[in-house]
Amino acid sequence: MTDPAPSLGKDLVGLENLTAGQILAILDTAEPFKEISERRIKKVPVLRGKTIVNLFFEASTRTRISFEFAEKRLSADTVNISSTGSSVAKGETLVDTARNLEAMRIDMVVIRHGASGAAHFLADRIPSNVVNAGDGWHEHPTQGLLDLLTIRDHRGGIDGLKVCIVGDILHSRVARSNIYGLRALGAEVAICGPKTLLPPAPEELGCIVFPRVEEAIEWADVVNVLRLQLERMEAGYVPSLREYNRIWGVSKRRLQAAPKDLLILHPGPMNRGVEIDSDVADGEHSVILNQVTNGVAVRMAVLYLLAGGQPEKAEAAKQGAEA
Amino acid sequence: MSRKMLLSGGRVVDPSQSLDAELDVLLVEGAVASVGASLTSAEDAEVVDCSGLVVTPGLIDVHVHFREPGEEHKETIATGAASAVAGGFTAVCTMPNTDPPIDDPAAVGFIVAAGRAAGLSRVYPVGCISVGRGGERLALVGEMVEAGAVAITDDGSPVMNSGLMRLALEYAQAFDIPVADHPEDLGVSATGHMNEGIISARLGIAGKPNASEDIHIVRDLLLAELTGGHIHLQHVSTRFGVEAIRQAKARGVRVTAEASPHHLILTHQAVEGFRTEAKMNPPLRTQEDVDAVRAGVADGTLDTIATDHAPHHYDEKEAAFADAPNGIVGLETSLGLVLTHVVGEGVIDLSTMVERMSCQPARAFRLPGGTLVEGAVGDVTIFDPNETWTVEAARFASKSRNTPFEGWELTGRPRRTIVDGRTVWSA
Numbered sequence: 083m084t085d086p087a088p089s090l091g092k093d094l095v096g097l098e099n100l101t102a103g104q105i106l107a108i109l110d111t112a113e114p115f116k117e118i119s120e121r122r123i124k125k126v127p128v129l130r131g132k133t134i135v136n137l138f139f140e141a142s143t144r145t146r147i148s149f150e151f152a153e154k155r156l157s158a159d160t161v162n163i164s165s166t167g168s169s170v171a172k173g174e175t176l177v178d179t180a181r182n183l184e185a186m187r188i189d190m191v192v193i194r195h196g197a198s199g200a201a202h203f204l205a206d207r208i209p210s211n212v213v214n215a216g217d218g219w220h221e222h223p224t225q226g227l228l229d230l231l232t233i234r235d236h237r238g239g240i241d242g243l244k245v246c247i248v249g250d251i252l253h254s255r256v257a258r259s260n261i262y263g264l265r266a267l268g269a270e271v272a273i274c275g276p277k278t279l280l281p282p283a284p285e286e287l288g289c290i291v292f293p294r295v296e297e298a299i300e301w302a303d304v305v306n307v308l309r310l311q312l313e314r315m316e317a318g319y320v321p322s323l324r325e326y327n328r329i330w331g332v333s334k335r336r337l338q339a340a341p342k343d344l345l346i347l348h349p350g351p352m353n354r355g356v357e358i359d360s361d362v363a364d365g366e367h368s369v370i371l372n373q374v375t376n377g378v379a380v381r382m383a384v385l386y387l388l389a390g391g392q393p394e395k396a397e398a399a400k401q402g403a404e405a
Numbered sequence: 406m407s408r409k410m411l412l413s414g415g416r417v418v419d420p421s422q423s424l425d426a427e428l429d430v431l432l433v434e435g436a437v438a439s440v441g442a443s444l445t446s447a448e449d450a451e452v453v454d455c456s457g458l459v460v461t462p463g464l465i466d467v468h469v470h471f472r473e474p475g476e477e478h479k480e481t482i483a484t485g486a487a488s489a490v491a492g493g494f495t496a497v498c499t500m501p502n503t504d505p506p507i508d509d510p511a512a513v514g515f516i517v518a519a520g521r522a523a524g525l526s527r528v529y530p531v532g533c534i535s536v537g538r539g540g541e542r543l544a545l546v547g548e549m550v551e552a553g554a555v556a557i558t559d560d561g562s563p564v565m566n567s568g569l570m571r572l573a574l575e576y577a578q579a580f581d582i583p584v585a586d587h588p589e590d591l592g593v594s595a596t597g598h599m600n601e602g603i604i605s606a607r608l609g610i611a612g613k614p615n616a617s618e619d620i621h622i623v624r625d626l627l628l629a630e631l632t633g634g635h636i637h638l639q640h641v642s643t644r645f646g647v648e649a650i651r652q653a654k655a656r657g658v659r660v661t662a663e664a665s666p667h668h669l670i671l672t673h674q675a676v677e678g679f680r681t682e683a684k685m686n687p688p689l690r691t692q693e694d695v696d697a698v699r700a701g702v703a704d705g706t707l708d709t710i711a712t713d714h715a716p717h718h719y720d721e722k723e724a725a726f727a728d729a730p731n732g733i734v735g736l737e738t739s740l741g742l743v744l745t746h747v748v749g750e751g752v753i754d755l756s757t758m759v760e761r762m763s764c765q766p767a768r769a770f771r772l773p774g775g776t777l778v779e780g781a782v783g784d785v786t787i788f789d790p791n792e793t794w795t796v797e798a799a800r801f802a803s804k805s806r807n808t809p810f811e812g813w814e815l816t817g818r819p820r821r822t823i824v825d826g827r828t829v830w831s832a
Contacts, residue, residue, distance in 0.1 A: 098607065177723050197725030198609040199679030218727070219609030258609055281606040282614075 226259030241268035249308030415455025463495025463784030475504025493819030502561030574634030588621035644697035716805030744817030783826030
């Protein structure tokens with residue numbers, strides 16, 4: 083019997099401070115949970131009696147729904163709070179929102195916030211488990227985890243793979259969580275995009291930099307394409323979306339020489355014809371919808387582990403045994 | 406009967422007259438009457454035993470924010486002055502970025518009157534460069550000086566219009582006052598909240614690169630050279646900035662420059678964990694920058710140590726990093742920090758510290774004090790160089806508690822602050 087898998091601690095605010103063992107424990111726990119979503123009755127009693135608040139200060143469709151499905155399929159009681167129409171819109175501070183939630187004795191908070199460090203801030207101030215569903219440009223750890231799981235599903239492992247993240251790295255919490263998670267598991271990581279959208283000190287982050295996407299694709303086993311937000315063009319980071327597509331867009335032509343097993347990921351929502359062309363998004367290399375499916379399983383795993391579940395007991399818990 | 410105080414047996418450190426010896430200081434009627442060995446006290450003098458203590462000309466901080474008028478929940482002139490004297494400062498220069506800003510003689514008069522009413526440290530207002538700090542038209546500089554302003558600045562914001570800065574440097578010469586600038590090119594830095602580098606990259610916080618500060622330091626030096634005006638560069642934090650000032654001084658440009666205790670001691674690592682108490686502007690930078698600021702203070706390139714005392718209410722700092730305001734309180738930790746981490750680590754000696762914190766600030770801003778020569782104002786700071794204490798923000802006289810130094814153990818602490826020959830604070 084090997085040592086028990088390492089605990090995650092109280093919160094999941096990012097992947098930066100997780101060990102390879104902790105990350106693998108989450109991915110391994112997600113495996114048995116994948117099957118729940120394939121059942122006719124998609125519900126197991128793993129988190130029965132737990133109350134979870136989904137606290138979304140920023141608009142989100144995919145991530146919020148994915149968390150909500152994960153929670154409901156594990157039988158937790160959930161409440162959604164979004165910034166519009168809530169006390170947040172009435173000027174309540176983050177710390178007051180946190181204290182009010184704490185006073186209602188909730189078990190877990192899933193937080194999405196526009197400010198880097200918001201999840202960290204909440205985690206430091208309330209005893210409930212906090213899961214970061216994206217904070218500013220900082221981290222989006224469950225997205226990083228579902229990307230890792232998807233890559234592992236298709237390539238058998240992460241160690242030694244070459245993964246290039248293409249696009250707006252500077253403003254991307256997805257990029258940071260990917261960089262930390264991939265490097266912890268032994269991948270080589272590159273970033274590619276116009277210099278205006280790359281973070282300072284990329285080498286110190288452990289990343290190779292490709293100024294042009296052709297070189298990046300030639301180098302990579304996996305290309306993770308990030309969404310280019312319209313507001314970046316408006317702020318002058320790139321002169322036009324059309325030019326961005328011409329120079330950094332991932333197109334079928336640019337993938338012509340790529341090996342069959344090259345993977346294309348995208349965290350969504352996609353701007354077809356900007357950072358990724360439709361025939362790539364819908365093409366043979368794309369695992370974009372597998373990412374979405376894995377998102378639910380990874381989030382189930384995170385919630386289960388933070389609630390005190392053991393990775394090796396996930397299979398049994400799924401059958402109705404006590405976590 | 407005349408008012409007399411004899412400061413007996415302390416180590417008197419006064420670089421303005423190259424003094425560093427165990428001596429007595431006699432203050433009469435609010436002025437220094439004499440400094441010498443074994444002065445005989447007149448019978449009616451109050452005798453203060455200073456043995457084991459250091460006696461210096463009163464410390465002067467040329468860069469503080471007392472928030473009044475407009476943000477009295479953070480600090481008032483009275484609480485700020487109380488914080489000053491508790492930190493060993495006998496005089497301060499208050500920045501004009503209040504609400505409303507100090508941009509006319511009536512507003513200057515308000516600060517002067519509130520400072521007198523507090524009756525603690527001397528409070529010297531600094532007026533705005535531009536009307537409403539709007540960066541467009543020169544404020545009533547001459548009338549503000551007549552009302553008591555000792556310098557002008559738009560601190561809190563830089564002067565982005567180089568033409569306006571040129572006018573200020575020219576116009577201020579008629580009044581023999583420095584033009585102080587917070588050097589920052591907002592075009593490069595405006596979205597930033599911390600130093601741009603590996604830590605900002607990791608935390609996902611927009612950065613302010615050194616270049617945003619360096620560009621305006623160089624611009625201001627060029628304009629001072631062009632106009633012959635006196636530029637005072639505030640809170641210099643970059644290695645290139647220090648070197649540019651060093652070269653300008655060698656060319657004879659009229660420039661004086663500040664270093665803040667926090668830029669002499671902390672790096673951007675203090676921000677790790679999104680710590681808003683380490684959020685300030687200019688931001689905490691790298692160890693190389695800290696080393697350069699230290700070298701600048703050692704060789705006199707940075708001739709003044711000033712705190713940039715910036716009180717904020719705890720609610721405002723209890724926020725996500727990007728939402729929190731810049732700045733920390735500094736008056737009650739400055740002397741202890743500089744003694745422990747700048748003098749104590751051999752960067753400068755005690756006499757140079759007094760030069761940077763008293764003599765030179767007085768010269769740069771043309772203020773009384775900064776010396777214990779006979780006839781000088783009776784402003785004196787007495788501190789124990791050996792007392793070890795722990796920073797507890799809850800005990801500050803300031804209204805605010807925002808400090809990254811909470812819990813630090815420091816060696817060296819003020820014991821008595823004397824203004825105009827009167828003890829205004831004692832431990």
